[in-house]
Amino acid sequence: xxxxxxxxxxxxxxxxxxxxxxxxxxxxxxxxxxxxxxxxxxxxxxxxxxxxxxxxxxxxxxxxxxxxxxxxxxxxxxxxxxxxxxxxxxxxxxxxxxxxxxxxxxxxxxxxxxxxxxxxxxxxxxxxxxxxxxxxxxxxxxxxxxxxxxxxxxxxxxxxxxxxxxxxxxxxxxxxxxxxxxxxxxxxxxxxxxxxxxxxxxxxxxxxxxxxxxxxxxxxxxxxxxxxxxxxxxxxxxxxxxxxxxxxxxxxxxxxxxxxxxxxxxxxxxxxxxxxxxxxxxxxxxxxxxxxxxxxxxxxxxxxxxxxxxxxxxxxxxxxxxxxxxxxxxxx
Numbered sequence: 001x002x003x004x005x006x007x008x009x010x011x012x013x014x015x016x017x018x019x020x021x022x023x024x025x026x027x028x029x030x031x032x033x034x035x036x037x038x039x040x041x042x043x044x045x046x047x048x049x050x051x052x053x054x055x056x057x058x059x060x061x062x063x064x065x066x067x068x069x070x071x072x073x074x075x076x077x078x079x080x081x082x083x084x085x086x087x088x089x090x091x092x093x094x095x096x097x098x099x100x101x102x103x104x105x106x107x108x109x110x111x112x113x114x115x116x117x118x119x120x121x122x123x124x125x126x127x128x129x130x131x132x133x134x135x136x137x138x139x140x141x142x143x144x145x146x147x148x149x150x151x152x153x154x155x156x157x158x159x160x161x162x163x164x165x166x167x168x169x170x171x172x173x174x175x176x177x178x179x180x181x182x183x184x185x186x187x188x189x190x191x192x193x194x195x196x197x198x199x200x201x202x203x204x205x206x207x208x209x210x211x212x213x214x215x216x217x218x219x220x221x222x223x224x225x226x227x228x229x230x231x232x233x234x235x236x237x238x239x240x241x242x243x244x245x246x247x248x249x250x251x252x253x254x255x256x257x258x259x260x261x262x263x264x265x266x267x268x269x270x271x272x273x274x275x276x277x278x279x280x281x282x283x284x285x286x287x288x289x290x291x292x293x294x295x296x297x298x299x300x301x302x303x304x305x306x307x308x309x310x311x312x313x314x315x316x317x318x319x320x321x322x323x324x325x326x327x328x329x330x331x332x
Contacts, residue, residue, distance in 0.1 A: 061087050068095040077103060086110045105132040107328055115140050134295070136328040138163040143297050144245065156192060156309050158253060159327060162297040165247040168220075172254035175217055187216030190254035193283070193307035197257065200282035209274045214303075215258035218251040241299045250287065255307045267302040275305065280317035283310045292322045 061084060065075045078087060081103050090110050091099075096117045102108050105128050108116075112135055119140040120131045134140070143162035152158050153166055160166060176194040177186050182201050189197060201211045218226070224246040230239035250256035259275070266272050267290075279285065285308060288301040306323070308316065316326045 061092070064092050068092070070095060070099075074100050082110050090114075101128050102132060105129050107132045107136060107331075109136070112136070133325055133328045136331075137295060137324045139295065143240070144248070147248075153253065156255065156307065157312055158255075159323065160248060160250050160253055161324065162244075162248055166220075166252055168247065170247070170252065171219055172217060172252065175254055178213055178216065183213040183216065185214075187213050187257070188254065189213075189216045189257060190307075193255050196282045196284070196307065196310070200279065200284065203278070203282070204271070204274055207274060209271050211259050211271060211275070213257045213259060214261070215251065216256075217254040218249060220246045220252060223247075223249045223252055241293075242301070244298075250304075250306055256287065257305055257307075258301075258303045259305060260303060262301070262303055264300060264302065267300075272302050279305055280313040281310065283307050283313045285313045285316050285323065287323065289322065295322050295324055 062075050062079060065078060065087070066072070070078070077100055078091065082091070090113060094114075096102070096113050098117060098120055099113060102113060102116045102120075107129065112132075115135045116131055119135050120126070123131065123134075126134070141163070147163055147165045149167055150158055150160065150164050153160075153170060153172075172190060174191045175188040176191045177188050178194065178198075180186065182198055197213070201213075204211045223244065227239060227243045227245055230243040234242075244250075246252075260266060260269075260271055275284075276286065284305040286302065287304050287306040288296045288298045290300040290302075293299055307313075308323070315330075316323055319326060319329075321329070
């Protein structure tokens with residue numbers, strides 16, 4: 001009986017010993033696997049600097065940036081403001097001597113750093129924000145050189161200018177024909193803008209101001225004829241300044257009107273002064289203001305008004321900027 005008990009105790013001891021060995025071996029194997037995974041995972045290959053975890057990849061980029069000639073201050077700013085992916089994609093080919101200045105602009109986009117630098121080299125008298133804004137508008141490229149075909153032509157905030165064109169053969173729909181009370185020849189405008197336009201003209205008349213639409217919606221064919229006639233009559237340079245090529249005119253959107261006359265002297269009239277003060281209240285902005293010709297691409301046209309809706313028109317008016325500038329400053 002004692003022998004059996006002793007034998008049973010020995011078996012239990014052996015079982016416990018083997019179990020412990022098995023658990024220890026399994027734990028060691030698990031630790032080994034975890035270590036191997038950590039070694040092979042570059043995301044876990046980190047060091048610390050000042051309490052901030054930094055990928056070894058980031059050290060490589062910093063070294064490459066230093067090799068390009070950036071100083072430590074520039075490198076730290078770049079690493080703080082720009083992702084490793086974007087650094088690798090856009091900033092490791094050459095040094096941009098004014099990059100710290102560009103990064104300070106709230107409108108900066110890393111993919112356009114080269115364009116900012118080239119534009120600033122030619123226009124060093126511009127402020128940083130202006131350099132960035134003008135490049136984002138496209139002013140570092142020639143007008144009509146590489147236009148973007150827009151797809152949101154049915155939206156009230158659609159941008160059409162010398163960098164953004166309408167699709168070929170585009171024709172606006174949902175048009176309203178204005179009565180002679182509002183238009184000299186029954187011009188058309190999109191429905192969404194028609195009621196605000198008539199309200200504006202009625203309000204002006206209540207103030208003793210006479211406004212009348214002398215041009216509204218134009219088809220591509222009509223715009224082509226106007227542009228070609230302008231070229232024949234005044235030459236290409238004048239035509240490019242005061243007449244849009246077909247596909248590039250706001251009139252083709254059905255959201256723009258010319259009022260009263262197409263002479264610069266219109267800005268000396270009481271009608272213009274009223275529009276300058278009140279048009280935004282009805283959703284319209286003066287689209288091609290004086291002093292902004294290099295941005296809009298068109299000569300000063302105090303008679304040309306574009307419908308944007310009251311909210312957007314009020315914001316553009318309040319900031320006293322062109323529509324192009326506004327869109328860059330408030331892009332998402």
